[in-house]
Amino acid sequence: METKKEFFLECYKLGIIKFGKFTLKSGIESPFYVDLRPLASDPKILKLLANYLLEMLPLDNFDLICGVPYAALPMATAMSLESYLPLIIKRKEAKQYGTKKMLEGIYTKGQNCLLVEDVITSGASLLETIPEIEKEGITVSDIVVVLDRQQGGKEILENKGFRVHTLFTISEVCKMLREEGHLSLEEVGRINDFLAGNVVKFEEEKRISYEEKLNICDHSVAQKMLKIAIEKKSNLIVSADVTSTKELLDLAEKVGPHIVALKTHIDILLDFDLDETILPLKDLATKYNFLLMEDRKFADIGNTQELQFSYGTYKISQWADLVTAQVIAGYDSLDCFRNVGVVAILEMSSKGTLTDASYREEATKIAQSHPNVFGGVAQNKIPNELLLFTPGINQSTSGDGKGQQYNTPEHAFTQLETDFIIVGRGIYKAIDAEKAALSYKITGWNAYEASL
Incomplete structure (x- = not known):
């Protein structure tokens, strides 16, 4: 298997992270934007990602695996296929017909479920998902995340007693991209200011040729x-x-x-x-x-x-x-x-x-x-x-x-x-x-x- 850095650079080529000036859903202006959904379109990378995530975990601890909808669903599916852990699917909203269930799949009360997330920011999506799973009598003790934006979500979840395993942090990503010449010192500085909660000074965008x-x-x-x-x-x-x-x-x-x-x-x-x-x-x-x-x-x-x-x-x-x-x-x-x-x-x-x-x-x-x-x-x-x-x-x-x-x-x-x-x-x-x-x-x- 290629090194972790080589793997990330292959992922980066798919356009999973952009640098510039982006307005987030919260209204905050961020110097970077992350979207890992393109990874699902490359079977080789998706398979490698699944194995990297599984390597970090004590697999004997888990009976089930579940991806936070919707971006993490392909990742959880690939991990299920690689590990033979049964997959359950969490809906974002209950069906208005049939069983009207929020959780799909075969499971029993008392089982322990590994939760998979693509990106963690504030941890809000995980804090919404976990109670829906636990309502069915399933335990959630561990969460595995591809990228930690380092904006407090990991710490919030750990303070609530969950073990959070992250493959990459935004700081690690920036270091690798800087080493490869994909990021300037100014861009790294803006990202560090953003992560530290300081005011980010964006360059005035100019027309380019x-x-x-x-x-x-x-x-x-x-x-x-x-x-x-x-x-x-x-x-x-x-x-x-x-x-x-x-x-x-x-x-x-x-x-x-x-x-x-x-x-x-x-x-x-x-x-x-x-x-x-x-x-x-x-x-x-x-x-x-x-x-x-x-x-x-x-x-x-x-x-x-x-x-x-x-x-x-x-x-x-x-x-x-x-x-x-x-x-x-x-x-x-x-x-x-x-x-x-x-x-x-x-x-x-x-x-x-x-x-x-x-x-x-x-x-x-x-x-x-x-x-x-x-x-x-x-x-x-x-x-x-x-x-x-x-x-x-x-x-x-x-x-x-x-x-x-x-x-x-x-x-x-x-x-x-x-x-x-x-x-x-x-x-x-x-x-x-x-x-x-x-x-x-x-x-x-x-x-x-x-x-x-």
Whole structure:
């Protein structure tokens, strides 16, 4: 088995911890954000994690194992499979039908249960879970935790008589990342101030260049887009909201030299054909060096989205470089988008949209932590490690009478700090689409350079 440090660095690559400025559920601003759910998507790492956790424990003491819902459930399941300890499942809320039980599985009174948690902060989730288990006559004496944020939760539980075993502390994690060059001294200082309860002085975030983004955006599609932007001196994406293959291919031919990506709504084509539509479109994308962005806005459970993505008439998985997806179905719904980049819909530009500040905050957390997501569509600034795509761009700021609200390229780059502007009717409805695309390309690039 690899060393504990090597194991953590493998986990870190999955994006389980971010450093910067994050507002926690409590409203406190933290210099780091932890989300261990991506570990469940890598079977090798999940198996290794289970064994590391089991090695710390006196296994003969336990009859059962239970994960605190929901993030720790995959970990507890893997530990059960490795140790042969029977698994019980604690619900967050009782079923409203059938047995209405809070605890699922086979158990008897008097058994001792090992509790598994992913991250411990204040210990509140554990203090909620333990009484529900003990109510069934089961004893809880030990708790095993992957990461201790060192904010008092471990001490509170130990003072109540529980034995708490932690695989990593945030201090250990910072030391390992600092040794590997992933954290600066300033970042470590902010984290230490935070842990000590001192006021954290965050650096004022500044607009960063495409070259700088290449160093922090590690998704392969993000890398491609940034390299195309630098090479073509363009941040323009054209929205091809046309209804025939001929119109689509004609538009791609005209705007191709000036764009980073062509955004399609492939299901509005009246004459779609995989060979007649997609093959020549891919040839044009290769010829003019742009990506294909299918604006499908997937918004369903994972299984349905996988079918929509890979099957049916359009077979999007076979040709799209990137797709858009809502995050309303949660983190796991994005797992199906393999071999493409996902741009998460964090906010919409239409008047009266329901994507309010609370929704944006939760959606952004998912976008930051999911390995398939590299960007977001929004009308507000988003974290630097995500690429920002801003639709509703027009050199005129008036709306369209159907709820669309426009932003100018200058506003998008100076106020929103966008990375890519999306222009639709301003180009495909223009008398000369090629001339309009060139105009937006120049305006967008000048606005970007002025914003640095």
